[in-house]
Amino acid sequence: MNRLSREQMAARVARDIPEGAYVNLGIGLPTQVANHLPADKEIFLQSENGLLGMGPAPAPGQEDPDLINAGKQPVTLLTGGAYFHHADSFAMMRGGHLDICVLGAFQVSQHGDLANWSTGAPDAIPAVGGAMDLAIGAKQVFVLMELLTRQGQSKLVPECTYPLTGLRCVSRVYTDVGVFAAGADGATVIELVEGVSLEQVRQLTGLPLTMA
Amino acid sequence: MNRLSREQMAARVARDIPEGAYVNLGIGLPTQVANHLPADKEIFLQSENGLLGMGPAPAPGQEDPDLINAGKQPVTLLTGGAYFHHADSFAMMRGGHLDICVLGAFQVSQHGDLANWSTGAPDAIPAVGGAMDLAIGAKQVFVLMELLTRQGQSKLVPECTYPLTGLRCVSRVYTDVGVFAAGADGATVIELVEGVSLEQVRQLTGLPLTMA
């Protein structure tokens, strides 16, 4: 079956981010979405640790330990950006001021429940960071993930079995085989990668998917 | 009976404000306390509208409409002062960061209840401003008022009859005849103006006052 590379997945999400959007990109693959945003459009990246107007990684040797992103990687600030403290930063999220956040996930339910902070393994050290705030705060929550685990199980599920990050919060799921919408009436298919059939994703997910 | 002038009353309160104190002075007579603070001590005046390190009135012609105090009178900012927004300003009060506020009052109960925002007159337009925040927020609330109304009634009372500003919040009452402490066990006399007797203030107030 035809599948998008991780690079292509990131580029696909980037296509759906309009000019002027205030966007938070989660740690990991979502961070790579920034590399695919069109250079001729102004899109505002927010970082939970107090940046708005976050720019790309600095040139080698130009790293500043005080200028990092949520993943603690060195970044830059665009001309016109601003710094602020954590209460203001999370007010942006929780107060509904962000247009879009892009998050990774362990599981997304057909109704938009998100599980992305814990696998529930008994001896694991839990860590949540800003995931729960982003999940419930942004106007639209996009999940970016491979549809299947390495073991071949669908991560788009009827109900999440992993500990939840937020309830009914995900609007779209961007995967390597297609883009899905989640919602009260269940998941639908927005688009499929060329060569992937509706029947295939129904079988992979076990969900009664229809085209949106 | 010997009585302090309003000027002397303001000066008396000023004597009890130690160096380094963060202080908010209410509108009216309390504002005049600033004129009596010792010039050789650093005392930090806070104004509810977003000033810390408020200085004296500007020289004539130097007024700035953007630099006013809570009473909307022109003021200055000391070197080392700062501006901030209303949430931060009231966090200073409500979060217990102010050492002292000095407020006027219609009535103070022997237990420290304060009534200073409304006489309850049915046709009056109510206005409260920051009085309730100051009353419950500052570590010490000093009231500065004449002991008696123009009609000769004590404003230090067994129980307030006017609408309350705050419960059990006043620690000291500075008046034209003496200084009183209020508290759970009732009011006591801290000092009396020379020539005023304990018996006299007992009669004026109708309270079983004792020396503190």
Next chain:
Amino acid sequence: MIDKSQSSCATAVADITDGATVMIGGFGTAGMPDELIQALIDHGARELTIINNNAGNGDTGLAALIANKRVRKVVCSFPRQSDSWHFDAAYQASEIELELVPQGNLAARIHAAGSGLGAIFTPTGYGTQLAQGKETREINGRHYVLEYPIHADFALIKAHRGDRWGNLVYRKAARNFGPLMAMAARCTIAQVGELVPLGGLDPEAVVTPGIFVQRVVAIGGCGPDGAARTTAAAAQGEDQ
């Protein structure tokens, strides 16, 4: 390119509808966005709910809005002033509704709205008339009143300088409620004394980041010519 600057105050307020809830910045006249308010008067929206610390001073700004009978209700902490005659008259004539809120609760409720909180237990007002009928709770030996966020459809605020992304800095005590209201309104319109090029504001000193501001109008543009005033630098290439 994202340019939030507006050609005039009239354009900036054009979609404020009758019955809208409008926050207006300012403490007395400091920080009051007079030109935006005048544009709102000219625009004609009625039955407004206004949130401001006061209820107008003198004959301009919010006072003029009230005098023109555009205000159904005022939410404020301190309406009664020596020069609040327009509000006083409307109130005494029962033409205007008043919700009196202690100033710190006003600030905290606006901040709560901007920050996404559902409600806050605040210490102010407990045991007073202004908390009557409200839920209370004792927490760690102190008494609190449950207060709800105050949201608005629009915020009209005044800042000192702004850029086309909506970043703002204020001037002295004119800052007051501006940064809070910007967070709490669906659409925040800022009048600025000067529109500066992108990068003209120190990123360490920006008080209101652009995410909280939808429209910026330079007050020069509210004068007779109707054109927005910008610095010469802004008119030139700012991204050089």
Next chain:
Amino acid sequence: MIDKSQSSCATAVADITDGATVMIGGFGTAGMPDELIQALIDHGARELTIINNNAGNGDTGLAALIANKRVRKVVCSFPRQSDSWHFDAAYQASEIELELVPQGNLAARIHAAGSGLGAIFTPTGYGTQLAQGKETREINGRHYVLEYPIHADFALIKAHRGDRWGNLVYRKAARNFGPLMAMAARCTIAQVGELVPLGGLDPEAVVTPGIFVQRVVAIGGCGPDGAARTTAAAAQGEDQ
């Protein structure tokens, strides 16, 4: 004259007792007050409850405090990192307690403490394990969890510049939790890269006004000589 500057980090942290609750600024290593933490390690206080976004990185700062077994409990949002080995070991050995708080709740609860709120209804965490057993409420169709303020005995924070009244400005993303923690602790101790004379900070750009800061120490003073570093101007008369 009020001078909050301290001669050394050791002096600044000398009264932190065993069992104290200590907020430590920083997001990862940005804004982490390493020199103050080292002074706290040297000082010897034990059984500390630490509030920080993380649980230490590498072998210095908070990680060193944990490695030295001074920490009874960590309240944080994101302990698990590639270089959090000292926390990981202590946690796996059940030598340290963890209270995991979503980052926005952490910020809001610290802010609530500094602002005098009794509790807040926050949207984050509703329906998740991290809200288990907590009071919830539906307000205007949204679900919220009741969360309580987080206070501390001390806050150790890092700022860029400060003055003798305790006014602070920060540097870039090293600001993060510093301004909030300064509000929420009984005693806030700020290490600054530079102690500037009064007036050396723009009053429009002060991020933490001095009322929230009890002690300031220039980090030059935490070096081998033990003397606080100040600018030449600060050493001269600043009130001229």
